[in-house]
Amino acid sequence: MDCHKAIELVPEYVVDTLSSEDRAALQRHLDEGCQRCRQELDEQAEAASLLGEALHPVNPRAELRAKLLEQIDSEPQLPTTEIAPSTRQHESKANTGDKPFRLIDCFPFVAASLLAVAAGSLLANVANRQSVDDSLVQVELQLKEQWQRRIIAAEQAFGPPRAQIVGLNATSEQQFQAAIFYDRIAKQLHVMASQVPPPPAGQHPYLWLLDPEGRVLTGNPLKYIDFNRAAAIVDLPSLPKNIAGALITYESSGNPSEPRGTVVRRTTLKQTS
Amino acid sequence: MAAVSDGDKTAFTQLYDRHVPMVYALCLKIMRRESDAEAVVSDVFLEVWRKPGNFDTSRGSFRTYLLTLTRSRAIDRWRAAATRLKKTLEASVAVESRSHQFEEFEPSHVVQTRERSVAVREAIQQLDEPQRETLRLAYFEGLTHREISERLDMPLGTVKTRIRHGLQRLRLSLSALGESGGLS
Ligand SMILES: [Zn+2]
Numbered sequence: 462m463d464c465h466k467a468i469e470l471v472p473e474y475v476v477d478t479l480s481s482e483d484r485a486a487l488q489r490h491l492d493e494g495c496q497r498c499r500q501e502l503d504e505q506a507e508a509a510s511l512l513g514e515a516l517h518p519v520n521p522r523a524e525l526r527a528k529l530l531e532q533i534d535s536e537p538q539l540p541t542t543e544i545a546p547s548t549r550q551h552e553s554k555a556n557t558g559d560k561p562f563r564l565i566d567c568f569p570f571v572a573a574s575l576l577a578v579a580a581g582s583l584l585a586n587v588a589n590r591q592s593v594d595d596s597l598v599q600v601e602l603q604l605k606e607q608w609q610r611r612i613i614a615a616e617q618a619f620g621p622p623r624a625q626i627v628g629l630n631a632t633s634e635q636q637f638q639a640a641i642f643y644d645r646i647a648k649q650l651h652v653m654a655s656q657v658p659p660p661p662a663g664q665h666p667y668l669w670l671l672d673p674e675g676r677v678l679t680g681n682p683l684k685y686i687d688f689n690r691a692a693a694i695v696d697l698p699s700l701p702k703n704i705a706g707a708l709i710t711y712e713s714s715g716n717p718s719e720p721r722g723t724v725v726r727r728t729t730l731k732q733t734s
Numbered sequence: 735m736a737a738v739s740d741g742d743k744t745a746f747t748q749l750y751d752r753h754v755p756m757v758y759a760l761c762l763k764i765m766r767r768e769s770d771a772e773a774v775v776s777d778v779f780l781e782v783w784r785k786p787g788n789f790d791t792s793r794g795s796f797r798t799y800l801l802t803l804t805r806s807r808a809i810d811r812w813r814a815a816a817t818r819l820k821k822t823l824e825a826s827v828a829v830e831s832r833s834h835q836f837e838e839f840e841p842s843h844v845v846q847t848r849e850r851s852v853a854v855r856e857a858i859q860q861l862d863e864p865q866r867e868t869l870r871l872a873y874f875e876g877l878t879h880r881e882i883s884e885r886l887d888m889p890l891g892t893v894k895t896r897i898r899h900g901l902q903r904l905r906l907s908l909s910a911l912g913e914s915g916g917l918s
Contacts, residue, residue, distance in 0.1 A: 472894075472897050472898040472901045473872075473879060473894065473897055473898075475901070476869065476872035476873050476897055476901070477806070477809065477872065477876065478872045478877070478878050478879040478882065478893075478897065479878075479879070480878070499793075503793045503794050504905060504908075505901050505905065506794070506798060506802055507794050507795070507798045507905075507908060508901050508902075508904035508905040508907075508908055509802075509869075509873060509901060509904070510797070510798045510801040510802055510805075511854050511857055511858065511904050511907065511908070512858065512869060512870070512873045512874070512904075513756070513759075513760040513763075513801040513804070513805055513873070514756060514797070514801060514851070514854045515851070515854045515855045515857070515858040516756075516759040516760060516763055517759060517851075518755030518756050518758075518759050518851070519755055519758050519759045519762060520754070520755050520758065521754060521758040521768075521771070521772055521775055522768075522772070525772050525775060525776065526747075526750065526751075526754070528776070529750070529775075529776055529779055529780070530743065530747065532776075532780065533743065533746065533780075533783055534743070649785065694788070
């Protein structure tokens with residue numbers, strides 16, 4: 462689908478009146494990384510959301526708030542950010558040899574982790590309504606950013622015994638580092654890979670997780686978060702037990718079901734524990 | 735399992751308090767029944783708590799993200815309920831009258847109106863009636879363009895045009911609101 466056709470479908474995409482075929486076709490176009498259409502979509506979505514915002518606000522029963530907070534209380538504990546000694550060991554070992562790829566199946570770093578950073582300033586300002594508003598704005602703005610930093614930090618932060626670390630032998634000579642975490646609450650796999658150079662024009666980086674026979678378990682587009690680091694959030698109902706390798710390819714068509722493009726990075730994921 | 739830290743929860747609570755009247759209003763509009771609306775509010779805020787990475791600051795304001803998420807979860811539930819109801823009716827089982835669900839909801843607590851809300855309502859008022867009706871059926875009732883064209887007895891092309899022009903007009907109002915990923 463070209464941009465002209467895509468932009469034509471955007472209004473109906475945001476109010477959700479498209480047929481499933483048109484919807485899927487537009488989604489593929491967006492997944493290919495077209496920034497222009499993505500921006501068009503974001504702006505139209507913002508316009509559409511005015512329809513909801515124009516409603517008179519209504520407070521729900523206080524019981525709902527209490528119930529929700531209770532539910533959040535019962536969610537699994539967040540990992541702390543202290544660096545476990547064993548992780549440090551792992552770090553130093555890693556730095557002497559191949560750049561490791563790690564698979565860390567840990568308890569999730571949910572919203573709270575992200576909110577926590579801003580929460581301090583928020584609490585300090587709680588007496589002043591305006592400051593609270595400002596702080597909330599900060600919380601909202603920082604959510605995503607903090608999460609991305611968290612991924613980077615997490616490689617150091619999550620260590621045994623809570624985390625299950627899987628060491629990987631990188632078969633590539635190229636320097637390549639990645640952190641992979643499975644968030645059990647969100648049911649999402651978070652991947653952050655460094656040393657992934659930008660692809661040629663018209664191509665997009667894809668991450669593939671492979672089973673021991675080299676069959677594709679998942680394939681997802683990677684999004685650059687800066688010059689040579691790319692990240693992906695993959696919805697997965699559970700962490701596949703048989704992940705054995707990972708590939709990064711540059712693909713020129715959207716939503717490929719298997720790697721077809723240039724292989725940029727390749728590594729085995731070998732469980733050591 | 736130990737509880738999450740107090741600081742985290744406080745921040746989340748503040749987000750909830752700030753945005754829940756808007757979220758709940760939209761849920762009520764779509765779901766119509768308080769209990770159903772509350773269920774969607776819970777879904778939405780739990781999702782915000784569990785999947786913070788889904789909110790991308792580069793793609794707009796938190797308010798827009800929240801409203802989009804709310805609308806989508808509410809419509810999903812509404813459609814699922816409609817499917818269940820249809821199946822029940824097909825099975826010729828007596829069901830609770832739906833009329834209750836379609837009663838206009840009388841808000842129990844209308845919270846203070848902010849300046850922005852007034853401006854937003856004015857923006858909606860500036861749509862012409864056919865545009866507003868078409869957008870309403872799509873946004874709040876989750877009808878497909880085909881269903882809308884049947885409901886309003888007009889060609890598909892007209893439905894598409896109205897949606898496109900209606901959104902275009904709302905978009906112009908956005909700039910008048912000084913909206914550029916604003917958060918207040
Ligand atoms: Zn495009």
